[in-house]
Amino acid sequence: MPSPASREAEPGTNAPGILARATGARVWRDHSLLLWAHFLVPPVLAALVVAAALASPELAGILAGAVLAIAAVSARSLLTRLSKAEEAGLALNNQLIQSQKLAAIGELSAGLAHEINNPIAIIAQEAEWAAHLVGEAGQRTGEAFDEVKDSLREIRAQVDRCKNITHKLLDFARKREPVLQEIDVARLIDDMARLVDKEASYKNVTLVRTLPPDLPKLRTDAPLLRQVVLNLMTNALHAVDTGGRIEASARADGEVLEIAIRDNGCGIPPENIDKIFNPFFTTKPPGQGTGLGLSMCHNLVDGMKGQICVESAVGRGATFTVRLPRNPEQNLADGGRT
Amino acid sequence: MDIKILLVDDESDFVETMAKRFGIRKMPIDTARSGQEALELLAAQDYDVVILDVRMPGMDGLETLREIREKNPLTEVIMLTGHASLEAGMQGMNLGAYDYILKPADFDELLDKVRTAFERKELNAKSRKQGG
Ligand SMILES: Nc1ncnc2c1ncn2[C@@H]1O[C@H](COP(=O)(O)OP(=O)(O)O)[C@@H](O)[C@H]1O
Numbered sequence: 408m409p410s411p412a413s414r415e416a417e418p419g420t421n422a423p424g425i426l427a428r429a430t431g432a433r434v435w436r437d438h439s440l441l442l443w444a445h446f447l448v449p450p451v452l453a454a455l456v457v458a459a460a461l462a463s464p465e466l467a468g469i470l471a472g473a474v475l476a477i478a479a480v481s482a483r484s485l486l487t488r489l490s491k492a493e494e495a496g497l498a499l500n501n502q503l504i505q506s507q508k509l510a511a512i513g514e515l516s517a518g519l520a521h522e523i524n525n526p527i528a529i530i531a532q533e534a535e536w537a538a539h540l541v542g543e544a545g546q547r548t549g550e551a552f553d554e555v556k557d558s559l560r561e562i563r564a565q566v567d568r569c570k571n572i573t574h575k576l577l578d579f580a581r582k583r584e585p586v587l588q589e590i591d592v593a594r595l596i597d598d599m600a601r602l603v604d605k606e607a608s609y610k611n612v613t614l615v616r617t618l619p620p621d622l623p624k625l626r627t628d629a630p631l632l633r634q635v636v637l638n639l640m641t642n643a644l645h646a647v648d649t650g651g652r653i654e655a656s657a658r659a660d661g662e663v664l665e666i667a668i669r670d671n672g673c674g675i676p677p678e679n680i681d682k683i684f685n686p687f688f689t690t691k692p693p694g695q696g697t698g699l700g701l702s703m704c705h706n707l708v709d710g711m712k713g714q715i716c717v718e719s720a721v722g723r724g725a726t727f728t729v730r731l732p733r734n735p736e737q738n739l740a741d742g743g744r745t
Numbered sequence: 746m747d748i749k750i751l752l753v754d755d756e757s758d759f760v761e762t763m764a765k766r767f768g769i770r771k772m773p774i775d776t777a778r779s780g781q782e783a784l785e786l787l788a789a790q791d792y793d794v795v796i797l798d799v800r801m802p803g804m805d806g807l808e809t810l811r812e813i814r815e816k817n818p819l820t821e822v823i824m825l826t827g828h829a830s831l832e833a834g835m836q837g838m839n840l841g842a843y844d845y846i847l848k849p850a851d852f853d854e855l856l857d858k859v860r861t862a863f864e865r866k867e868l869n870a871k872s873r874k875q876g877g
């Protein structure tokens with residue numbers, strides 16, 4: 408099944424537009440005239456052909472050909488319209504399904520993390536205590552306990568690792584109610600980019616900012632958006648090779664502000680594109696990736712009443728696009744998706 | 746409007762100059778030299794904004810941040826990082842920091858961030874009150 412991302416409707420369509428086309432009712436109302444035309448023109452012309460047949464068979468033949476052509480074109484355009492509407496609906500549906508899935512997984516993992524935290528804490532304490540005992544004994548018996556000490560150290564290291572994971576899970580599941588502030592997106596992006604610059608320069612990667620000076624302000628939750636931008640930039644940095652290029656851009660599109668992080672790195676294979684927003688999906692070696700970054704981004708963008716999508720070709724790079732309503736409260740009043 | 750600020754950093758020189766500079770702007774701040782000390786202060790009174798060094802000996806900044814977010818969820822935290830450490834920045838933002846600032850901190854920039862962090866805290870407190 409296609410990902411919400413790759414199926415994102417053509418650029419320039421705003422959320423209400425997609426919604427309008429996705430929901431049959433509004434499509435039919437807005438296009439009812441067109442629809443009447445689609446249905447009525449061919450039969451009317453056919454009637455004309457019948458009428459003409461009574462007068463002259465040749466004329467009827469020509470007319471019949473023309474009518475056939477018109478009917479074919481009409482059917483084709485109707486089909487395109489329908490499949491476009493269906494596609495938009497699918498994209499919306501996928502985003503919705505993804506959101507519900509994430510919510511369910513979030514709840515489950517928070518419960519698990521809570522349960523596992525207690526035994527982990529006990530293991531840590533016991534290891535600590537054992538290390539203390541062995542330490543005392545060690546002074547008397549010398550090297551005999553070195554190996555025991557080593558393995559105790561390892562136990563503590565692994566317990567720390569578990570704690571790290573459970574903490575991340577709890578962070579992931581934490582509900583964050585957005586707090587809306589008027590923010591300067593260009594500055595926010597540049598701020599986050601400065602965090603990435605240094606690491607990028609080690610890899611000889613350039614991080615380009617394409618930020619128009621007249622970018623309008625955005626009402627959104629600043630720290631949540633920082634988190635999203637930083638996660639996308641970090642992923643991009645991981646994806647590119649030495650000498651690669653990352654571009655962070657923003658632009659206004661009507662009532663929507665669009666932020667895009669584009670890289671020319673390894674790209675995402677088609678079989679993975681449906682999975683990358685799932686929690687724990689990672690292609691990075693253990694210890695380097697938790698697979699929580701993008702699912703968290705999806706969660707956060709959802710909370711901000713926006714959309715996140717990806718476009719990628721293997722070997723050519725990936726572009727992650729975040730579209731946010733410039734004024735989410737107003738969007739709500741318009742009867743937008745809640 | 747008075748903003749209650751706590752600066753946490755193990756580097757004494759830095760803490761003292763910052764305290765002075767805030768003082769000049771008639772914005773007295775409290776200071777702590779370790780994460781532990783910061784948490785004790787936070788347990789005793791409310792702060793609006795905590796400016797927190799991420800690299801400290803003992804209980805490190807990220808651990809402190811986690812504790813603060815858990816115990817004082819309304820308090821906003823701005824991280825101070827010595828050099829642009831991406832890893833620490835990522836972890837900090839993911840743990841719920843409001844923003845970060847690079848050392849040596851540009852004072853006006855820091856002040857600006859403190860103000861917007863404070864604004865968020867106030868908005869957050871208000872919406873929580875309304876929500877029940
Ligand atoms: N810019 C990108 N280019 C290529 N692959 C990416 C990009 N961003 C994310 N991915 C893929 O999506 C996976 C999940 O990303 P994420 O949720 O951030 O977790 P993590 O970074 O811990 O692996 C990554 O492991 C990688 O395979």
Ligand SMILES: [Mg+2]
Pocket residue numbers: 638641642700701
């Ligand atoms: Mg990631």
